Amino acid sequence: MVSTTEAGRDRKRPSFKYSIEAKGPILLTVRAWWPPVLWSIVLLLIVVIVMGAGSLTMQKTLIDALIKLMVVVGLYVFIGNSGILSFGHIGFMMIGAYAAAWQTCCPKTKKLFIPGLPDYMLTHQFPFIVSVVVSGLLAAFIALIAGSVLMRLSGIAASIGTFAFLMVMYSFYLRWDPWTRGASTMTGLPVHTDSWVMLAFCVIVMFGAFVYARSRYGLSAKASRDDEVASKAAGVNVVGQRLLSFVVSAFIVGMAGALFGHFLGILTVDSFGLPLTFITLAMLVVGGMQSLSGAVLGAIVISTLFEALRQLEVGFDVGGTLVALPGGGREVGIGILMLVILIFRRNGLTANQEIYWPFRGDAMAKTAMTRRS
């Protein structure tokens, strides 16, 4: 990972007062992978605390928040690297969620609710993990088809294109009765998604996103984001790189959708609309669009605030009188908060930077991954 000469150069630098010198291979690896390692530890702590001390509602909220976090990491893979804002990713979440329902609902329910499925799907039931991955793959496949058209556009045109994609998928699923039960609720998904499953998926996805962003492919996508003409001149296939990041992010978001289905046990097309699109985008923007740390931090911050405001809306008993925010206070509160953050930190809480090994030689860690690309 990091060559010995680098460590040697490191040692010559003036040392900080409190320094943990990354020496052995383990620490060097940790240092090179610090952003996802850090966030994995943070998420682990949050999960442990909430599972240990939180109420049942809190635990449900946590799972919901982790699902959103996974979606935001998926969004980051595309938006952060290609620089194109996408309004369409919740469509992939919906595709993933319904694909999971097709696979894991028990055959009886399927025959009753979604008789349009092919016979093989109707009579068989697939394991949870398989269904999550397959659902992700289906979302990725749809992304490949839609993306090969959409990714030829640039800037705002591409963003509006993804929005159109969401609307098309939404309307399609809403009227596709034999497969999705249309506007009615699809029930009967086994509930598998708990905090630990979500934690595992979030950790895997964070590492995956980090590896992608540091790879030659991620680097090329970022180059095309910064300067399309120059990246073409350097031989970067701009459309191809964008498409790759689109497909990878759709895979992640599709898996998140499947997990979402297995969390609630019920699905409605309605839940994959604009509100979810905007809350996940808000998380990414508040955290900082161009870094993994930003995506994760934004998701944590907004989820926490959302929950805190919800508690306020329910109200507290102060000396016999109930003090509470008026209904809708949550949305208003989040709106105001977003404004404040964006006014004072235009590039999000992390200013689009990763949070690197804080102790020493952070700049070395930053490029430890890229030097292999």
Place this chain on the structure above:
Amino acid sequence: MTTLLKVDNITVHYSRLAAVRNVSVDVSEGEIVCIVGPNGAGKSTTLLTISGILSPTEGTVTFGTKNITGANPENVARMGISQVPEGRHVFTALNVEENLRIGTRMRRDRGEIEKDFNMVLEMFPVLAERKRQSAGKLSGGEQQMLVIGRALLTRPKLMTIDEPSLGLAPKIVDRVYEVLTDLRNRMGLTLLIVEQSSERALKAADRIYVLRSGQIQLSGNAKDLRDGEKVKQAYFGFTEGVKHVGEVAF
């Protein structure tokens, strides 16, 4: 010397306006060729057509033996024409090393990449010093070096550079040209440079083309044109006027 690039009678339109008319440019292997001309002469248009960003309405561009007229820019870059676009296009969000790595993006020969990479860092010590610094924070001259370095890492057969002197202090421009001449002398790199200053072009180039109003006015060996009189006439166009004013003045 064999002809590496042959631009044959191209005409390029921006919608209905012809920016370049019947322009032919030849570049032989190992040559430094400069295209000079005033603003709006069609110099950049010619380069953009070579690199595939624009398509000519008439005429052909041949590289080696391949016809690359209207090929898409990535493919032209992959064939070995490296482009340094006008105005120092660095990737500001990436650091210096990552910027250079983008140049090796389309190569597969890992060992050679490392060799070239170290060579570029040796050639531009300033970049080696700032390897981890964000490319957006480099000075104009350093950015120009970075872009040239990145273009070099694609191992081009031909490098096209659009106005390397744009917005740089004369001293830095001297350094840029020093580097470019050095590249040709040491590595036999072929260069096609677009330049506004005829003086600089005459100093650096083997051959020059003077372009005005979308047409070639003059072409020839830099040695033969060294006194600059012919070039000036071709450059400004109003030959009679210049002489006349001159006579009155003196």
